[in-house]
Amino acid sequence: MHTLTRKEKPKESHMRIELTVNGAEHTLDIEPRTTLLDCLRDHLGLTGAHAGCEHGVCGACTVLVDGVAVRSCLMFSPQAEGAAITTIEGVTPGPGELSPVQDAFCETHGMQCGYCTPAMVLVAHALLADNPEPTREQIVEAISGNICRCTGYAQIVEAIALAAERIRGANRPPELRK
Amino acid sequence: MSEARHRYVSSDRRVREDRRFVVGKGKFVADIDLPNTKHIALVTCPHAAARIKSIDKRAALNMPGVHYVVDGRELAEATLPLMTGLDTPNVPRRPLAVDVARYSGEWVAAVVANTRAQAEDAAEAIDVSYEPLPFVLDAEQAIAPGAVLVHQAHGSNVLLDKTFVWGDVDKDFKDSPRKLSLRVKWARSSTVPIETFGVVTTWDPWREILDVYASIQMPRYADQIGAALKIPSSSVRVHYDVDVGGSYGVKRGIKNTVLAGYLARRLGVPIRLIEDRLENMRGGDAHGPERLFDVEVAFDDNGVVRSMKMRALENLGAYAGRSPFQLGKPIGSIVGPYKIRSVQYRAIAVVTNKTTQDAVRGFGQGPTNLALERVIDEVANVLNLDPLEVRRRNLIRHEEFPYMIPSGTTYDSGDYHTVIDKVLADTNYAELKKERDRLRAEGKLAGIGIAACLEPSGGNATFEALLNPAITTSTFMDSCRIVVDGMGAITATMHTTSSGQGHETLVGTVIGEVLQIDPDTIRVARPDSLNSLPSGTPVGSRMAIMLGGAAFHAAQKLKAKLTAIAAHDLGIPPERAVYKDGNVFDRNAPQNKRTWADLVQIAHRNIHRMPDGCEPGLAVSHIYDVPTGGTLPTPDGRVQMYPCFAFEFHLILLSIDPDLGVPEIVRYRLGHDCGTQINPKIVRGMTMGGIAHGIGAALHEEFAYNDEGQLISQTFMDYLLPSSHEVPAIKIIDHETPSPHTVLGQKGSGESGYLGAPAAIANAVNDALKPLGVSINTLPLKVSKLGDLIAEARAKKGGK
Numbered sequence: 001m002h003t004l005t006r007k008e009k010p011k012e013s014h015m016r017i018e019l020t021v022n023g024a025e026h027t028l029d030i031e032p033r034t035t036l037l038d039c040l041r042d043h044l045g046l047t048g049a050h051a052g053c054e055h056g057v058c059g060a061c062t063v064l065v066d067g068v069a070v071r072s073c074l075m076f077s078p079q080a081e082g083a084a085i086t087t088i089e090g091v092t093p094g095p096g097e098l099s100p101v102q103d104a105f106c107e108t109h110g111m112q113c114g115y116c117t118p119a120m121v122l123v124a125h126a127l128l129a130d131n132p133e134p135t136r137e138q139i140v141e142a143i144s145g146n147i148c149r150c151t152g153y154a155q156i157v158e159a160i161a162l163a164a165e166r167i168r169g170a171n172r173p174p175e176l177r178k
Numbered sequence: 179m180s181e182a183r184h185r186y187v188s189s190d191r192r193v194r195e196d197r198r199f200v201v202g203k204g205k206f207v208a209d210i211d212l213p214n215t216k217h218i219a220l221v222t223c224p225h226a227a228a229r230i231k232s233i234d235k236r237a238a239l240n241m242p243g244v245h246y247v248v249d250g251r252e253l254a255e256a257t258l259p260l261m262t263g264l265d266t267p268n269v270p271r272r273p274l275a276v277d278v279a280r281y282s283g284e285w286v287a288a289v290v291a292n293t294r295a296q297a298e299d300a301a302e303a304i305d306v307s308y309e310p311l312p313f314v315l316d317a318e319q320a321i322a323p324g325a326v327l328v329h330q331a332h333g334s335n336v337l338l339d340k341t342f343v344w345g346d347v348d349k350d351f352k353d354s355p356r357k358l359s360l361r362v363k364w365a366r367s368s369t370v371p372i373e374t375f376g377v378v379t380t381w382d383p384w385r386e387i388l389d390v391y392a393s394i395q396m397p398r399y400a401d402q403i404g405a406a407l408k409i410p411s412s413s414v415r416v417h418y419d420v421d422v423g424g425s426y427g428v429k430r431g432i433k434n435t436v437l438a439g440y441l442a443r444r445l446g447v448p449i450r451l452i453e454d455r456l457e458n459m460r461g462g463d464a465h466g467p468e469r470l471f472d473v474e475v476a477f478d479d480n481g482v483v484r485s486m487k488m489r490a491l492e493n494l495g496a497y498a499g500r501s502p503f504q505l506g507k508p509i510g511s512i513v514g515p516y517k518i519r520s521v522q523y524r525a526i527a528v529v530t531n532k533t534t535q536d537a538v539r540g541f542g543q544g545p546t547n548l549a550l551e552r553v554i555d556e557v558a559n560v561l562n563l564d565p566l567e568v569r570r571r572n573l574i575r576h577e578e579f580p581y582m583i584p585s586g587t588t589y590d591s592g593d594y595h596t597v598i599d600k601v602l603a604d605t606n607y608a609e610l611k612k613e614r615d616r617l618r619a620e621g622k623l624a625g626i627g628i629a630a631c632l633e634p635s636g637g638n639a640t641f642e643a644l645l646n647p648a649i650t651t652s653t654f655m656d657s658c659r660i661v662v663d664g665m666g667a668i669t670a671t672m673h674t675t676s677s678g679q680g681h682e683t684l685v686g687t688v689i690g691e692v693l694q695i696d697p698d699t700i701r702v703a704r705p706d707s708l709n710s711l712p713s714g715t716p717v718g719s720r721m722a723i724m725l726g727g728a729a730f731h732a733a734q735k736l737k738a739k740l741t742a743i744a745a746h747d748l749g750i751p752p753e754r755a756v757y758k759d760g761n762v763f764d765r766n767a768p769q770n771k772r773t774w775a776d777l778v779q780i781a782h783r784n785i786h787r788m789p790d791g792c793e794p795g796l797a798v799s800h801i802y803d804v805p806t807g808g809t810l811p812t813p814d815g816r817v818q819m820y821p822c823f824a825f826e827f828h829l830i831l832l833s834i835d836p837d838l839g840v841p842e843i844v845r846y847r848l849g850h851d852c853g854t855q856i857n858p859k860i861v862r863g864m865t866m867g868g869i870a871h872g873i874g875a876a877l878h879e880e881f882a883y884n885d886e887g888q889l890i891s892q893t894f895m896d897y898l899l900p901s902s903h904e905v906p907a908i909k910i911i912d913h914e915t916p917s918p919h920t921v922l923g924q925k926g927s928g929e930s931g932y933l934g935a936p937a938a939i940a941n942a943v944n945d946a947l948k949p950l951g952v953s954i955n956t957l958p959l960k961v962s963k964l965g966d967l968i969a970e971a972r973a974k975k976g977g978k
């Protein structure tokens with residue numbers, strides 16, 4: 001398990017916490033210094049959240065906490081008690097299925113290595129939940145806390161715009177869809 | 179036009195790898211979870227150079243969960259030094275420092291514990307006693323007489339100093355009416371993937387196999403592990419189905435792997451070493467070139483450049499693996515896209531007390547392109563000619579291909595003037611200049627930047643022989659195997675890892691194209707290294723050409739076999755049998771045919787219906803050597819390097835806030851010609867990503883050191899990767915000049931954008947600064963640097 005800083009001394013005592021992740025309740029005994037990222041990956045097997053820097057800059061560890069994109073490397077697990085945590089596994093509709101956002105990322109090829117991708121998809125979900133019709137600038141702003149080294153962002157921005165367009169279309173009566 | 183030529187190639191198809199990544203189901207090395215795995219944390223040297231007097235492990239070994247501590251001496255006794263490219267036996271490179279540490283952050287010892295947290299805590303408790311030593315950080319100081327020696331036994335800091343002369347440089351300089359010289363510096367930066375390097379190893383002492391799961395992108399990985407650990411390479415099983423979270427050349431954690439492999443064998447448990455960001459940035463040996471160029475050109479009054487002298491001084495850091503070869507690869511396109519007829523090139527590589535380098539996207543080409551493009555702009559500048567016009571006058575013309583450059587490489591194809599014309603048809607150059615002048619009138623500093631660059635692609639190792647005559651490698655191969663099983667399903671295999679390049683899509687598309695079968699029905703698998711055919715791995719912008727070529731030829735073999743089986747079964751001469759969409763029919767009587775299912779039945783179960791001498795089953799493979807490969811350098815240092823040359827033309831408008839020094843890219847156009855694009859989504863993504871990476875190298879990224887030899891940009895707070903705010907909207911204008919050497923006319927695109935963006939930006943910044951009478955040729959062009967330069971120039975000019 002990773003820790004946030006090396007300076008902290010190990011504590012022998014574990015702590016019991018309850019987390020709500022993707023709608024399921026989990027009771028866990030963990031060291032209080034365990035970050036939410038490590039907890040999700042190492043204790044719950046949810047490996048879609050990735051470590052890139054573990055100091056809050058790259059955004060690869062992003063999950064949604066009460067619908068808001070949060071860096072799980074900067075949060076200790078006990079701090080997440082009582083909140084609804086959503087990971088990439090939670091927005092995937094079912095085995096073999098893709099959410100409209102995930103499908104749009106595939107359509108535009110909004111990724112290469114895929115390492116930053118789950119976080120980008122979650123950020124897009126959070127953005128579109130708040131703002132179904134984002135401008136290019138708003139999309140750029142929304143993903144600006146997530147570093148992608150592969151794509152130069154163009155096809156990510158296009159994916160989110162495409163997802164927004166399709167979701168809006170899907171919510172319209174068929175005769176009004178383009 | 180490609181639609182007419184191809185069924186699947188060049189069409190806008192999805193990338194099959196994407197489905198697993200959007201749901202978080204990539205299999206990255208940190209996701210490998212073997213039972214009973216123990217974790218490594220590293221003890222690192224805090225000094226730029228120091229003698230290790232003692233290492234006291236006792237306190238650490240008594241801490242909870244700690245199993246073992248290994249230091250450099252123990253490891254050195256049990257293993258051999260890592261492979262190097264040059265013959266420099268007195269500059270050995272090892273995973274852990276032995277007696278002397280030579281850069282700040284170098285790994286000195288490794289702790290093994292039950293958890294990474296326990297290992298980190300114990301690493302803090304290891305008491306290393308150091309005697310700080312004098313050090314040298316700057317390459318020019320490192321070659322000065324009396325310099326501090328990084329490796330005493332080597333007797334100097336110079337690992338390589340070689341001068342090549344191709345053509346009559348002296349005469350061309352003498353005959354040219356004009357000359358100019360320029361000093362250009364490419365700063366130490368790298369590709370810095372978001373996933374650090376990681377490796378998990380486990381040793382099975384009864385089978386005598388070391389399993390390796392790693393985020394690796396490196397040729398001869400298993401060979402190098404076996405050699406260092408003194409076990410046969412056939413005892414090393416590298417799992418190529420691990421997804422690599424970005425690499426762009428740099429993921430070459432051989433020292434990490436040898437360390438983890440040693441510990442896995444020593445302790446008999448799975449060992450995991452996932453670098454944290456700090457370990458990666460300081461001691462991960464993943465820095466890129468830091469290169470000082472002195473370039474001199476001889477030209478005429480029309481701006482036609484006849485000859486060039488280039489001296490490249492590379493600061494390698496403390497040790498060298500293959501990194502000095504990054505001075506060699508650019509020789510294969512040393513004159514860029516220009517008709518410069520003679521060249522003198524001096525390549526010097528020195529060691530200093532900085533972090534060790536490894537291969538970075540372009541393998542030295544990006545820095546060289548920067549130097550060349552800056553100097554072409556300066557030629558225009560001194561002649562008061564338009565930089566675009568000067569380029570047009572020097573560019574190789576379409577009808578001159580194939581074109582041999584002075585250093586012996588023949589360029590395959592290109593149509594540079596047309597690419598430029600296409601970009602200018604999209605963006606009117608005169609209007610762009612007006613826009614620049616408008617910005618200037620508004621009080622901004624504004625400039626236009628141009629870069630015309632080549633991306634050598636396809637790979638080839640002949641630069642190794644050029645820099646180290648003891649090396650005679652003239653082979654550079656890749657391979658593909660196709661098996662049609664007894665139910666008729668197709669599985670193709672590739673034999674290396676990928677880090678985002680979409681190789682599974684590449685293989686499926688190419689085989690589907692040849693067999694005229696929907697690529698999505700073709701499974702692409704990655705066997706481990708013990709079950710693989712040779713692969714040169716995704717370096718040198720080569721996979722579209724080389725893996726694509728291997729897949730193409732394997733599919734042709736399969737098609738030929740199916741056709742032969744059908745002809746025999748139909749009782750017709752083979753030339754009458756026609757393959758179409760997986761079935762084979764008689765040209766003279768098309769109703770007589772054998773379907774895919776028939777052919778599978780015959781091949782798998784009816785050997786009595788097979789042609790004589792035809793192997794049963796449907797399994798084919800092809801090992802493909804690089805086109806134009808197979809030659810070694812001539813005594814005067816000429817050789818064919820890479821087979822294919824893609825072209826990129828950058829045209830940008832940039833404005834700088836004169837009070838703050840903040841540059842903003844207002845417009846970005848790229849003309850790009852990489853021949854046939856097998857998957858346009860992938861090519862576009864690579865190119866966009868390459869430009870973003872180039873923007874980083876030009877404006878933001880630097881592994882900077884302070885005077886004490888400490889790396890001061892070691893987190894993402896100080897080493898600034900471009901975010902979505904720093905990358906402007908970019909328009910790419912494609913052109914397609916097929917390569918005559920490749921199976922589908924494809925060239926490489928893995929380095930596209932990156933190879934020219936820094937040059938275009940540096941040219942734009944210098945155009946913007948021109949009214950102030952100053953220029954800058956040292957990357958990165960940071961806001962602080964630009965701000966100071968502008969303020970100084972304005973003060974000199976007499977105020978605002």
Ligand code: FES
Pocket residue numbers: 050051052053054055056057058059060061062071072073074
């Ligand atoms: S890993 Fe959390 S922000 Fe980088």
Ligand code: FES
Pocket residue numbers: 110111112113114115116117147148149150151372423424678
């Ligand atoms: S897809 Fe590789 S970092 Fe974003």
